Amino acid sequence: MKILAKIKDHxxxxxxxxxxxxxxxxxxxxxxxxxxNQAPFFYTQQYGPTLxxxxxxxxxxxxxxxxxxxxAEIWLVVSLLICTYYRGQFAVRLSxxxxxxxxxxxxxxxFHVGLVFILVTLMFTPRVQKEERFDAVPGQTVAxxxxxxxxxxxxxxxxxxxxxxxxxxxxxxxxxVIENGxxxxxxxxxxxxxxxxxxxxxxxxxxxxxxxxxxxxxxxxMPIEIAAGGQLPLGPHYALGVRFYPDFTYAPNGMPxxxxxxxxxxxxxxxxxxxxxxxxxxxxxxGQEAELPGGKVVFDRYSLYTGLQxxxxxxxxxxxxxxxxxxxxxxxxxxxxxxxxPDSGRQNATATGEK
Numbered sequence: 615m616k617i618l619a620k621i622k623d624h625x626x627x628x629x630x631x632x633x634x635x636x637x638x639x640x641x642x643x644x645x646x647x648x649x650x651n652q653a654p655f656f657y658t659q660q661y662g663p664t665l666x667x668x669x670x671x672x673x674x675x676x677x678x679x680x681x682x683x684x685x686a687e688i689w690l691v692v693s694l695l696i697c698t699y700y701r702g703q704f705a706v707r708l709s710x711x712x713x714x715x716x717x718x719x720x721x722x723x724x725f726h727v728g729l730v731f732i733l734v735t736l737m738f739t740p741r742v743q744k745e746e747r748f749d750a751v752p753g754q755t756v757a758x759x760x761x762x763x764x765x766x767x768x769x770x771x772x773x774x775x776x777x778x779x780x781x782x783x784x785x786x787x788x789x790x791v792i793e794n795g796x797x798x799x800x801x802x803x804x805x806x807x808x809x810x811x812x813x814x815x816x817x818x819x820x821x822x823x824x825x826x827x828x829x830x831x832x833x834x835x836m837p838i839e840i841a842a843g844g845q846l847p848l849g850p851h852y853a854l855g856v857r858f859y860p861d862f863t864y865a866p867n868g869m870p871x872x873x874x875x876x877x878x879x880x881x882x883x884x885x886x887x888x889x890x891x892x893x894x895x896x897x898x899x900x901g902q903e904a905e906l907p908g909g910k911v912v913f914d915r916y917s918l919y920t921g922l923q924x925x926x927x928x929x930x931x932x933x934x935x936x937x938x939x940x941x942x943x944x945x946x947x948x949x950x951x952x953x954x955x956p957d958s959g960r961q962n963a964t965a966t967g968e969k
Contacts, residue, residue: 625693626700634690638683645677678740687737691730698726714950721946724939731936735929743927749841751824751919755792758924764812766792770800772920774821774875782875785818787920803922813926820921823858825882831909838911841919845887852907853890857883858916870897882913 624630648669649656657675658666673680701723709716746761755768771788784804791799791811803809809816823842828835840846842858861873862881870883884904886894896904903912 622696625689625696631690631693634686634693638686638690641677641683641686644674648674648677650678651676684737687733691733691737694726694730694733698723698730701726716950718947718950721943721948721950723943724946725943728936728938728940728943731939732933733936735933735936739927739929739933742929743925745923745925747819747921747923749822749919749921751917756922758814761924763814763924763926764793765798765814767816767922767924768792768797769920769922772821772918774918776874776876785821785920787818787922789816789922813928815925817923817925818920819923822919822921823860824917824919825856825858825913826915826917827911827913829854829906829909829911848906851889853887854906854911855885855887856913857885859883860916877916880916884911884913 649660652675654666654670654675657669660666661669669675673682677683701719705716705719705723708719744762746758746763748756750756750767750769752769752771755766758766768790769787770790773786773788775783775786777783787803789801789803789809790797791801791809799811801809803816803818805818808818824839825842826837826839829838829848830836838846838854840854840856842856845853845855847853857870859870859872859881860875860877860879862879863871863873865871870881873879880900882898882900884896884898885892886906894906898904898913900916901912901914903910
């Protein structure tokens with residue numbers, strides 16, 4: 615019995631609870647600063663070999679699924695469960711003496727149950743949540759079912775609306791939901807207006823240009839596609855990078871730029887890299903050939919692609935249920951406060967001289 619009493623005192627100690635809450639708060643703050651779930655080389659390049667390896671080995675790279683963060687969350691859940699149990703016992707005893715005040719005590723019990731719901735679902739969220747980012751051009755079907763989502767998505771069209779000054783106003787992806795090989799729904803996905811279907815949300819994240827062309831080496835003619843800003847490897851030492859200017863012009867400093875995102879005067883700047891260093895570059899019109907070491911390259915088509923993100927969190931409804939329970943418990947406690955004496959109103963009236 616002494617062991618059980620010590621366990622109870624440990625998990626219901628205000629000092630211990632505040633310590634664990636402070637620990638989780640500080641760790642969560644660190645998790646918002648350190649990028650999560652990146653490849654190991656990202657941390658060694660971003661923070662250096664020593665600090666980067668420390669971030670990886672301590673689990674800060676995947677903080678919300680690390681064993682020590684999970685252990686702290688489990689400790690807090692156990693503490694809440696024990697507190698809820700004793701709070702419920704108090705509510706039962708009080709209800710037998712005073713039903714009205716007992717309702718207030720039950721309010722705090724319900725509040726604790728809601729907190730348990732919230733914390734448990736937050737623990738499971740990093741483990742059950744699915745998230746996939748993808749780029750697609752109009753006509754392309756993305757196999758989301760292969761990533762565990764309940765449907766595939768076809769991008770039927772993508773448009774950009776512009777302000778009078780030429781800056782983008784809104785991105786609109788016309789998407790079709792495909793279930794069991796059949797289109798079951800069509801809708802527009804816009805910034806701040808995601809597609810919602812079967813617990814999945816698809817967000818409009820970004821857009822870009824996809825450049826298509828041909829790479830010729832001797833008698834070999836290979837079709838190529840490169841996203842603007844990206845690179846295409848050309849063997850062990852070379853790579854081909856591209857920049858795209860939809861409405862090309864020269865800036866006052868003589869550097870190439872674009873007046874708007876509308877393709878009124880498209881140009882392609884290609885950059886040939888040798889051992890990760892720029893070796894050659896040239897500005898091309900669409901369809902114009904450029905000489906490369908051992909071959910030629912030409913870009914003859916461009917198209918907009920849309921960047922979307924699919925997210926699914928099965929634990930989210932239970933988190934909302936926890937918030938509802940917690941709110942209901944607080945309201946119940948405020949209405950039927952068990953610490954309020956039944957005769958407090960009469961005592962106050964006497965003290966002020968009222969009859």
